[in-house]
Amino acid sequence: MTDRFHIKLAGGNVAFDCASDDTLLRGGLRQGLGLAYECNVGACGSCKFDLVDGEVDDLFPAAPGLKPKERERGKRLACQCVPRSDCTIKIRSGEEYVSDHVPRKMQARLIAKRALTHDISEFSFATGEAAQFLPGQYALLRLEGIGQARAYSMSNLANADGTWQFIIRKVPAGIVSNALFDTLQVGSELELDGPYGIAYLRPQIPRPIVCIAGGSGLAPVLSIIRGTRDAGGLRGIPQLLYGGRGPGDIPDIAAMLSVSGVEAGIHPVVSMPELAPVAAWSGDVGFVHEFVPKKLGQPLTAYEYYLAGPPPMIEACVRMLVAEHNVPSTQIHFDRFF
């Protein structure tokens, strides 16, 4: 049975109700509060809080988002703690964390699975109600029998039919990605909880858009590029730099975008051309961040950036943009795929 507990934010009179099977972060976001977060999976540390009063259960005590020293001092992660009683917590918050579409848990049925490369597939799910999210956001998918949820970014746009599309990489020995590829059959259901995420398209900002993605980071940037179609004020054709290990890791991005009728400059980069299966690679070789200055026509401060992919790639890109090219951090939005 699920109870509901009353969670008070210290130092004010803001409070929310949280179900005993919901984490404090998600409980707060569902009620329209802007509790600080990024990854939702215990890795980034953005949702740290102090428990002033009450009792919680920590679902992931080994989560890398907190250092052992911080745990000793009583810090916890709001995305990994569920309430066991009424609580008072001290947590950061801000307007930028308030979700345009309040996240909700839904049952979703797998309606199609389509291979894009040897280890990346597109998964399409249907929910009984409209799919509401901003381009670039993600959802948490939870499979029956696996306690842990994982974050996956949507690659399509919000729609009335309730279709949610994801582009997922099969991670060697990964629990959830392998279950999605091997166990989940078309017609089966899982729990979809969303939308979440703060690296969404800012359509009110007119600067031309540059998307940089690597590995499994294609989904959110495709959604953002697709989203520019309905955002009339944006200037210029969006540019996408996509990095993969070998030539076989690069999906046919142009074909995926042409189906949705959007134009983009597409710049694939591979770091290990020797992985070429048959035909040799004649394109760019190196790490994707190295090609950003070469591919863009204007000073790098002229653009708005959306990044998704492995944490080291994001770090290299942000360093290059901010430290070498003086791009204000406020022009860079990213999701690290922990």
Next chain:
Amino acid sequence: MDMVSVCKTDEVAPGTSLRVEIDGLPPLAVFNVDDEFFVIDDTCTHGDASLCDGEIEDGQVECPWHNARFCIKTGKALTFPAVVPQKTYVVRVLDGTVHIEKND
């Protein structure tokens, strides 16, 4: 060059920091590293957090929010997600008072 008095040296024990607010300046963080005093901006260049709430170790301070580390002496951003250095100030200690040079 204006000298601005920031705090008394005995207000900041070795290995600790003190947050000081002075009119016309951003919040400051005064550090005592082995009896040497350093002053840098207190608000992390990455997120809106006070470095004076952070852990001090080996001449570095760690932001309490995202654990980005900065060199206390040079302000250099040492770990992600911070990439922009903290502003540092030239420090003069006179008669038990920590001063900084204020250049506009």
